[in-house]
Amino acid sequence: xxxxxxxxxxxxxxxxxxxxxxxxxxxxxxxxxxxxxxxxxxxxxxxxxxxxxxxxxxxxxxxxxxxxxxxxxxxxxxxxxxxxxxxxxxxxxxxxxxxxxxxxxxxxxx
Amino acid sequence: xxxxxxxxxxxxxxxxxxxxxxxxxxxxxxxxxxxxxxxxxxxxxxxxxxxxxxxxxxxxxxxxxxxxxxxxxxxxxxxxxxxxxxxxxxxxxxxxxxxxxxxxxxxxxxxxx
Numbered sequence: 001x002x003x004x005x006x007x008x009x010x011x012x013x014x015x016x017x018x019x020x021x022x023x024x025x026x027x028x029x030x031x032x033x034x035x036x037x038x039x040x041x042x043x044x045x046x047x048x049x050x051x052x053x054x055x056x057x058x059x060x061x062x063x064x065x066x067x068x069x070x071x072x073x074x075x076x077x078x079x080x081x082x083x084x085x086x087x088x089x090x091x092x093x094x095x096x097x098x099x100x101x102x103x104x105x106x107x108x109x110x
Numbered sequence: 111x112x113x114x115x116x117x118x119x120x121x122x123x124x125x126x127x128x129x130x131x132x133x134x135x136x137x138x139x140x141x142x143x144x145x146x147x148x149x150x151x152x153x154x155x156x157x158x159x160x161x162x163x164x165x166x167x168x169x170x171x172x173x174x175x176x177x178x179x180x181x182x183x184x185x186x187x188x189x190x191x192x193x194x195x196x197x198x199x200x201x202x203x204x205x206x207x208x209x210x211x212x213x214x215x216x217x218x219x220x221x222x223x
Contacts, residue, residue: 004152009150034212042216043214095209096160097209100153
């Protein structure tokens, strides 16, 4: 089955700086890569996703890049704000199943 | 908080007891999923269902059972065979069983007495 590894497990950044989270996947057949944000005590919510035929996608302050050859993808958050503090999960889809990374706890320091 | 509803929010299980977690959605989604969330381990798939009256095991199905008698409902039973049931359980749904753009419920925290 698919194995998704996510790094780092925790990330502390100064407000206004950028944050980068990296994930690798094992199955070259995986073709869809979403990112979910889970604020404390709340449900995970989809914030951005990318398909295997696209190398980069951007939505305001967040962007995702995908390198199919190396089987890794990354989430970039620019100009971080306090509301960006949360746990972020990457995932990879193979057939109908999503396999999630272990999560990254992001703390934005004021 | 409309869309997908999980109940109860907190649940306690006694030794040897089966407990059932409820998940209801009014999004008209075909597919529904159950995930288990443990600290530091991300989300792991227990069961999923792409259509009524059909469901498939996920990565950690042992000790769990599900049913999908109605499109709107996908209850999860944690049986006494699940020896380590303490976790946060998340239900999700998506259109057309594609495993994409999952909408999550607010979760049930299950603890063992």
